[in-house]
Amino acid sequence: MKKQNMNRDWIATAATLSSALPYLQRYDGAIVVIKLGGHAMGSDEAMESFARDIVLMQQVGLNPVIVHGGGPMINAMLKKLDIQSEFVNGKRVTDAATVEVVEMVLSGVVNKRIVQAINAQGGTAVGLSGKDAHLMTCDQTDASLGFVGTPVDMNPKLLHDLFANDVIPVIAPLGAGRNGETFNVNGDTAAGAIAAALKADRLLLLTDVSGVKNADGEVVTELKTGKIREMTAEGTIAGGMIPKTETALDAINGGVRAVVILDGRAPNACLLELFTEHGAGSLIRPD
16 A cells, blocks of 8 residues: 555656646746745755755756845844844844944855755855945945945846856845945845846745735735736735835846745745746736
């Protein structure tokens, strides 16, 4: 009986692989930017599973780019160092002391954890920030926010060079100012700017919610940009979902083919979205 069950499992696995073929062909050579939020990183087991999915994506011909956040880790370090931090409209007010901690945590602890996880699964990942190779030059977003930046000039050449050498970029959302400053950049904003600069086929925003929900609280699996604006105007899209959908609209306007907002805590979320018929989360396309 056990052997029969195992045979059924193997047959189901083979059927799943076979049904994925059109999607594997569809994404061959495609650039997919994945924003990994701090809350979506979860446990070591979740990180291991995510890393395995990323290596698999590259193995079947995609060019994945990881842009990560790290808000919970930054908060923990600021608390440990007894540095006060406040938020204005969802953005961290970043003074000189805070930006040093942000850079230390994002480019150090968080970035290298992801790099190490991918390398442990057989991939070749390298850690970067937007400060490297003029990848992301920023202007100050608002003087009241301190060292918080908005990307204004992107140089994705290094990323294309890494793709050519089968290297997976893992990018911390920090940008360089025109006068040598270091700017903290919202992770979603950074991912959207990088995806637009690369004219990526997909931007996947992994978060801690299942997608964009309608007035009845149900996840809408596919939306056009006009519908996003309509739902925002009527208040259906609100709170923390607004900056994510704004990132999606900006990315699509910048040349990204489609954006998906999905729950990064779900096992194999990226694979479900890219390589299965039903996908995962909310797919946003241009009108």
